[in-house]
Amino acid sequence: MLYDRLDRLRDRTTTRLAELYKQRGFNHQAVWEREAFVDREVERMERLLGVDRGLCFGRLDTIEGSVSHIGRIALADEEYNPLLIDWRAPAAEPFYRATAANPGQLARRRHIQVRHRKVIGVDDEVFVGDAQAAPAGSIHGEAALIASLNAHRTGRMSDIVATIQAEQDRIIRAPLKGILVVQGGPGTGKTVAALHRAAYLLYTHREQLERSGVLVIGPNSTFMRYIDQVLPSLGETGVNLTTIGGLLPGIEASADDDALAQLKGDLRMAGVVAAAVRYHQRVPRKPVRLEIDGVGLDLDPEFVRTARTRARRSRRSHNEARPVFVREVLRPLALQYLERSGQAVDDDELADMRAELADHPDVRSVLDDLWPALSPQSLLAALFSDPKLVSAAARSLDPEERHLLQRSGRSQDGPWSEADIPLLDEAAELLGEIPDETALAAARRAEQERRAEQEFAADLLTGLDLGFPVDASQVAERYRGTPASTTTEQRAAQDRAWAYGHVIIDEAQELSPMAWRMVMRRVPSKSMTVVGDIAQTSAVAGARSWSAVLDPHAEGRWRLQTLSVNYRTPAEVMKVAADVLASIDPSLTPPESVRSTGEAPSAVPVTPDRLDDRLAELVAVDLDAEAEGRTAVIVPSRRAEDVYARLTDPGGGGIPPETVALGTRDPAALDARLVVLTVNQAKGLEFDSVIVMEPAEILAESARGATDLYVAVTRPTQHLTVLYTGDLPDELASLAP
Numbered sequence: 001m002l003y004d005r006l007d008r009l010r011d012r013t014t015t016r017l018a019e020l021y022k023q024r025g026f027n028h029q030a031v032w033e034r035e036a037f038v039d040r041e042v043e044r045m046e047r048l049l050g051v052d053r054g055l056c057f058g059r060l061d062t063i064e065g066s067v068s069h070i071g072r073i074a075l076a077d078e079e080y081n082p083l084l085i086d087w088r089a090p091a092a093e094p095f096y097r098a099t100a101a102n103p104g105q106l107a108r109r110r111h112i113q114v115r116h117r118k119v120i121g122v123d124d125e126v127f128v129g130d131a132q133a134a135p136a137g138s139i140h141g142e143a144a145l146i147a148s149l150n151a152h153r154t155g156r157m158s159d160i161v162a163t164i165q166a167e168q169d170r171i172i173r174a175p176l177k178g179i180l181v182v183q184g185g186p187g188t189g190k191t192v193a194a195l196h197r198a199a200y201l202l203y204t205h206r207e208q209l210e211r212s213g214v215l216v217i218g219p220n221s222t223f224m225r226y227i228d229q230v231l232p233s234l235g236e237t238g239v240n241l242t243t244i245g246g247l248l249p250g251i252e253a254s255a256d257d258d259a260l261a262q263l264k265g266d267l268r269m270a271g272v273v274a275a276a277v278r279y280h281q282r283v284p285r286k287p288v289r290l291e292i293d294g295v296g297l298d299l300d301p302e303f304v305r306t307a308r309t310r311a312r313r314s315r316r317s318h319n320e321a322r323p324v325f326v327r328e329v330l331r332p333l334a335l336q337y338l339e340r341s342g343q344a345v346d347d348d349e350l351a352d353m354r355a356e357l358a359d360h361p362d363v364r365s366v367l368d369d370l371w372p373a374l375s376p377q378s379l380l381a382a383l384f385s386d387p388k389l390v391s392a393a394a395r396s397l398d399p400e401e402r403h404l405l406q407r408s409g410r411s412q413d414g415p416w417s418e419a420d421i422p423l424l425d426e427a428a429e430l431l432g433e434i435p436d437e438t439a440l441a442a443a444r445r446a447e448q449e450r451r452a453e454q455e456f457a458a459d460l461l462t463g464l465d466l467g468f469p470v471d472a473s474q475v476a477e478r479y480r481g482t483p484a485s486t487t488t489e490q491r492a493a494q495d496r497a498w499a500y501g502h503v504i505i506d507e508a509q510e511l512s513p514m515a516w517r518m519v520m521r522r523v524p525s526k527s528m529t530v531v532g533d534i535a536q537t538s539a540v541a542g543a544r545s546w547s548a549v550l551d552p553h554a555e556g557r558w559r560l561q562t563l564s565v566n567y568r569t570p571a572e573v574m575k576v577a578a579d580v581l582a583s584i585d586p587s588l589t590p591p592e593s594v595r596s597t598g599e600a601p602s603a604v605p606v607t608p609d610r611l612d613d614r615l616a617e618l619v620a621v622d623l624d625a626e627a628e629g630r631t632a633v634i635v636p637s638r639r640a641e642d643v644y645a646r647l648t649d650p651g652g653g654g655i656p657p658e659t660v661a662l663g664t665r666d667p668a669a670l671d672a673r674l675v676v677l678t679v680n681q682a683k684g685l686e687f688d689s690v691i692v693m694e695p696a697e698i699l700a701e702s703a704r705g706a707t708d709l710y711v712a713v714t715r716p717t718q719h720l721t722v723l724y725t726g727d728l729p730d731e732l733a734s735l736a737p
């Protein structure tokens, strides 16, 4: 019946679309309106097509005998009687929250498993009678949950609407306001819960968030691709997904080395950038002599100092305060000129003289030297290459750090690293826009084009002789398809200063203090969901505690929720991971695995000369066993290229090269059956089978002790193999053969 209704709605939408396509626009307004209707119907159709799989997955029976069904979207019959409740509606909440100890009005909760539109299983929890003895807070919908956790991985994260657990639901439905921090061990569903929260917030606060937009920030482009299907599968497409390196429109960022990234992420850099801006607001040591049309002028340092003080007091950004500085410098110069050339001094003369001096190339060159217009890129390029600027601006850094900063050596055109992005953003904030000539010229050109289009539209309307009044400027605007047709997320992505309505940060433990400053600027309302795990911090500039990173921005205004059940990693693997966690901090508790596979992880010792061959053998076994699944080889970063080359060598282990991908090279690497990854790239991802290669080297490479090893061993959903030469690290002693 539900699928009948769905089919009928689809048919109706198809018919409407066909009619719209047949319609001929008799004028531009009609054409534009038709396009808008088509867009809306196409969107509706996409939503109806996307919900086929698992349209309905739950049923609730109350003690009063009422029955309701829970699904991906809301459906009603012709008389508007509800047939299906959207999982995000308040009425669906008991489906996720009811427990045996606290069933509310529920008599029964049913999980329904559907394949190809046929019910293939039901799983009932009865809340009346003896069943109430079931322990409070236990897993619900266990059969559906375990089936979904045991399924082969596809390289893309799926939604979990049918099996959201109560502790996750509390996070998903938490109020929009304020900063919610979700701390949880690996595999506890932080990412997936955060994405469902985005869908929930868009549903519940649609009007507000559609206008302001939602931003999801993740650790790298491979990860963003891994999660990018979840929101569309929940019917939400208007969310921006990006990395810290992707937050500045028009700039692509690569990685820095650890020491440099740590320094650039340090909070002291905010002061360094601010000092670098001030360094460019100069006062000359002695008067500057200018010769203008035979009249000698002296620009006294005191004039400049006064002008600089006034410009700084204007509280505008550097570029926006420049006109104040220029005006203040030109005032005494104009006066001098008039006096020394024996001309009358009055207000009109002074104003004319100032305008003339402003255009004089010698005066402009002096002004450019004293208070230059600066772009964030030019400021940072100077900071990374000019020793004088570094020693003036970076007094808070020690000599070694200053030297390191200079090693960056960027030109104005980059290339920029991820750690540069927050610094560029900081600079952009202090500098403001440059009112540059090209932009002004472009604006003038755009205005001319607009007028021409309006004239064209007016001619067209006259020719059509419509018999009713139509505004030519509106037709021209719509015809051009400018702002009216751009979506919120497109506009937000192009605008550095966009204020988002809500920001979700995943793997948030990796953000440096400078990156936090940048993110906070994106969301003045501080409505945020911050998810991560302090025990998995790899970045040296990353978080050591949530209060250390959040208190400077919102002391006392953030709340913490924890997740404690591990849905990804089987108990056998988690036992090994628990030893690694204990070596990071013995007081930390590992999350409890929800299932076990009965298969113990293994450690495979090998001599260095056999390392490649043995790896190829292990990979071949995995690829064979996981006919549909995904395998990852997690390697020390210096080995990644080499391991990939060996595995794809046609004379190597007989693995078809097209099944292998290298994470550092291709964000679509997870589409391949086998992927070679560094720990950094494996962050947040999961695979049926994982081979961790040379754990001792991973430990040695890691700037934060055993955290990288902890991340590596917690990636598999089924099998873990550790391949090593030499000795097995103490952290993995329990695996010793």
Ligand SMILES: Nc1ncnc2c1ncn2[C@@H]1O[C@H](COP(=O)(O)OP(=O)(O)OP(=O)(O)O)[C@@H](O)[C@H]1O
Pocket: 145, 148, 149, 157, 158, 160, 163, 164, 165, 168, 184, 185, 186, 187, 188, 189, 190, 191, 192, 193, 533, 536, 567, 568, 683, 684, 685, 686, 714
């Ligand atoms: N309620 C659930 N129902 C079904 N699958 C779930 C549920 N919760 C989590 N999972 C699955 O568990 C796996 C781990 O989830 P996720 O990646 O969100 O964990 P995480 O806490 O972000 O892990 P990490 O810290 O390693 O990044 C995913 O495959 C996710 O779909």
